[in-house]
Amino acid sequence: MNLQEKIVVRDLNLRIGNQHILKNVSCIIPQKKITVILGPSGCGKTTLLKSMNRLTDLYSNVKITGNIYLNGQDIYHRDLDVTDLRKKMGLMSQRPSPLPMSIFDNIAYGLKISGRKKKRYMKLRVEYYLKLVNLWEEVNDRLNAPASSLSIGQQQRLCLARGMAVDPELILADEPTSALDPISSQSIEKKFIELKDNLTIVLVTHTLRQARRIADNVIFMYLGEIIEQGPACEFFDSPRHELTKGFLKGSFN
């Protein structure tokens, strides 16, 4: 097992009913880098992302062959505790999904269910994570207000703080800025760049510009297959595949 490889996907085939969504996908997510999964809409990038923390288990009629390894361990192994696996990967969705609780409770929830209930401990952690995403200044006077009262940009940052509060090893982000205004987007992107020193980040996006801005590593997908993957500079400066070249030129959406 190569210590630099956080997640290894090998020959993954995923079908939902009759649709073959992921076809022979093999890729590597390197440790402590920002890996961007790029591609046009509908190419399977979200599905690939969700298969890494087995959220694909939620789909009915899903059939999977192949392997996914996290830190060298097969995540589909019988004895593996799925909730533990998922805790290791913080999730951010396209639309921010604040829990139906107060701002404080949103961040404290992860702590509460892992059994750490001491009030003082939670208060400190909540403050720490809110500061981490630059929300503390904005919300410290209304921590008990419902999380839905925040703006979308603030909600998304809250979701990031919430995910961080359970000490994940990775962040899986599914187009986290596509619903946000440019300033909020920028703030999230900056945060990712800061966080990558300690965490591995996997980001799904369909905007080329975002990928260019923050990617260390790129995986390019089209129609369920991986077309090309590698370090960002190689990908953007000297793409090998015809489809990649076409995508980079903007000739298809």
Added chain:
Amino acid sequence: MIIALTLIIITPIVVFFSLYAKSSLLLDGNASLFELLFSSSWQPSEGKFGFLPFIASSVFITILSVIIAAPVCLLAAIYLTQYAHPWFVKLMYPVTDILAGIPSVIYGVWGILIVVPFISDIVAPFFNVQTTGYTLITGAIVLSIMIIPFILNILIEIFRNVPVELTEAGLSLGATRWQVIKHIVIRKIKPGIISAFGLGVARAFGETIAVLMVAGNVIKIPDSLFSASYPLPALIANNYGEMMSIPMYDSALMFAALLLFVTILIFNLLSRMTIYRLEKQL
């Protein structure tokens, strides 16, 4: 086309006003509204119309039936939307369709054939009670099965409308499926769940024939689960024939209908509005 729509809209208004008009004789009479609603002496031939036994019967039987039906529906809805295999969900559809389509008189027949003897021969002796079996609890049991498909469908609809990202977010924090359901999903749709039960209450409150056949039809305020009862719809259905023979009797029955109409209307309105607002949010 607009005529059709207008017709539909003015119908309940017409119904309301005509029921009110008919009851006005009673309302303008000797008894005050308070006396009508809260006195329990019902002697039409002497002009005494205390509706309390009927109102109490209706309230008790409705609440009982919802208490029985609610947990069943909630548990089933959670299972069907979160845990069950697709084939099982498909199996449940025709089951609830059929339950929903069975006419109330058939529920009444079943109640008489099965539930009444069950209560009088098995349950009541267990509690050392003597009863004919035509009781409050019998009516509640039959009624609860009648409202189950109704509440269940609404609950399933509400659960389905919860965005999947919410469940995914909860799972990613390390919660188990059940914790996500308990702490997050149910919390999010709580007003919807209550409203679904509210709609069940409205439905149970107005049910006539099945209840008439098994609830006892004895005019008194029910004092135990095994006592006979006489809900409002049964009052109307049993006595409409004698309406014209006693003065003010027809007014009284129309008043009972008006009570039903207004109560059910309010429950339905509040519940539906809450559900609408919730779905906008989701």
Added chain:
Amino acid sequence: MWRIKYFGKKAEEQVFKVLMRLACVSVIFAMGMIVFTILKKGLPVLSWEIISQVPKGGFYFGGEGGILNAIIGSLYLAFGATILAFLISLPAALYLNIHLKKRKKIQDIIRLFIDVLWGIPSVVYGAFAFGIMIYLGIRTSLLAGIITVAIFIIPIMVRGMDEVLKTVPITLYEAGLSLGSTRYELSYKIFFRQCIPGIVTAILLSFGRAIGDAAAVLFTTGFTDSIPTSLTQPVATLPLSIFFQLSSPIPEVQERAYAAATVLIIIVLIISISGRLILRSYKPNRME
């Protein structure tokens, strides 16, 4: 220590899973039991004689004859009410969806209104109708029953149709109302192909409600041994046939009640299953 917590988490989930499965099974069991009980009592007495004859010697005491009066009566009533309701519901639903498409707020209010109407029990309509009948001096009749039941099922029908109609995108409506004939015909065809199954199901379900309802007809149609020959005569219905004859001391009369119950439940089963089948067989063909 966290081990115990882990088991605690899992245990709670397992307990509830069992309860949930139990809940589902109880529902299935209840349905099975009801259908089975009725069929068990009714199928043995169901014979050609019983469904082809009217009761002889009075429906309550006469031991001869059958339930033809109720079967035909119910069919007359249900068909009449369904047709009347259809004539009002379809235009209303179309108006709601076409002309008011741009005014969402009004649409929402009307939909809320119809949903609330949907919950009003038939006994209220029955009492209302009875009051009017007394006021106008009309006696119980088939026509009164048809009108009352129609009023009762209109919200059900409108709602069902509205559910289907609102899924049709506005472009189809607009194309259907303007432009050249070929495009008009084409879009009309697509529109109907999508909606007809839903509309048929709505009509079917309303028919089922109409035939099974007892509270509204109790007040308005009376009961009789014979089959009505005009709209102003009283008519027997299956639900009332069951209701009145079940408590008779004469076993043959009781048998008629069970036979009527069986006929009724078979009709309802057929309607429910066909409704589902129609929806299922057309859904995959949705064209946009």
